[in-house]
Amino acid sequence: MVERARQMYSASLDQSQLKALIQTSPEPVKKALQRLDRQWNALHKVQPAAYQAYSAAPEKLIGSLNQCISTIGDHFNEHPQAVDGTLQGFYLEAIGFARIAELFDEHFIFDITRREAGGKRILSRLSLRNVVPARFIRPRLTAARSTVLFSATLNPRHYYADLLGLPVNTAWIDVGSPFSHDQLDVRIVSRISTRFTHRQASLAPIVELMAEQFEARPGNYLAFFSSFDYLQQVAELMAQTHPHITLWQQARGMGESERHAFLDRFTLSSQGIGFAVLGGAFGEGIDLPGARLIGAFIATLGLPQLNPVNEQFKQRMAALFGAGYDYTYLYPGVQKVVQAAGRVIRSQSDRGVVMLIDDRFAEHKVKQLFPAWWRPETSTA
Structure with a gap:
């Protein structure tokens, strides 16, 4: 339950997909993707380790990502019959990543995972990981007339209350097992x-x-x-x-x-x-x-x-x-x-x-x- 909630508010992007699209996309889209790639490279070039977590989302990269989203969206509107499946997939992933970035606070971590891609090339994966989904689940629980969370493994209570944002007055019923x-x-x-x-x-x-x-x-x-x-x-x-x-x-x-x-x-x-x-x-x-x-x-x-x-x-x-x-x-x-x-x-x-x-x-x-x-x-x- 906790992991599913986290996944709803997490997103990632892989640079290999971006590199491939730069080679195949039309010129206006290619330029926007190249700007994003430069910002991406600037991030992991200064990272000494293969993995590192950060307390803030990368503002410049998010700005370039939003420009890409706008450019790709305009391209799709102008050429509705020439929608490329790979580009569309990246477009949707980029939108999801940008939306999660807007939610970023102390309940998230942003991390970069670097890897060698042959020769001296370095690629990386960017991840926005939700740690505590309570902030997003709580308003939905309080807005409902009633909500039932049913599981055989809701133990310990404080763990689920903290991570899922259960209201303080939540009633807990421990139903006895039908088994002896x-x-x-x-x-x-x-x-x-x-x-x-x-x-x-x-x-x-x-x-x-x-x-x-x-x-x-x-x-x-x-x-x-x-x-x-x-x-x-x-x-x-x-x-x-x-x-x-x-x-x-x-x-x-x-x-x-x-x-x-x-x-x-x-x-x-x-x-x-x-x-x-x-x-x-x-x-x-x-x-x-x-x-x-x-x-x-x-x-x-x-x-x-x-x-x-x-x-x-x-x-x-x-x-x-x-x-x-x-x-x-x-x-x-x-x-x-x-x-x-x-x-x-x-x-x-x-x-x-x-x-x-x-x-x-x-x-x-x-x-x-x-x-x-x-x-x-x-x-x-």
């Missing part, structure tokens, strides 16, 4: 760390844990990992050491038919483990009731990737709310874990197990984010 805690065996495996620095050491213990559970209760399981690389390492070791256990894996860039084929492996009579990436196509929105899915292994805390963009979000969250790590990493991560675990129990007759594999799951501040009906037990042996 004795339907779902939630186990925290705290003897294993899935941190990147411990990843290699975690492979064999995770494989043995999964194999032991499968032998104790054969059936269909989902195993979630933080990345395709991690998934692949565990799957390869599982195939080598336990070849009798049927495995199937999510692949990068799966199409709709491939996703259906992955899910079709979960039948009432099948037995095996499907490997997937947490936060991907199989972590939410799928329904595998009864024997089609009896358990899940979640070998990651689900934390978003540590990268320069997320670190900028963390700094801004710390400045605005005093909780940079929690707002940027912890809350979104555990939300994905809870969503993935929710695939196991889909009806009041279902019974299953969820294994949360990482020592951090045993921390109090993490367990506070679990659904109230869970009764997790921690295993250190």
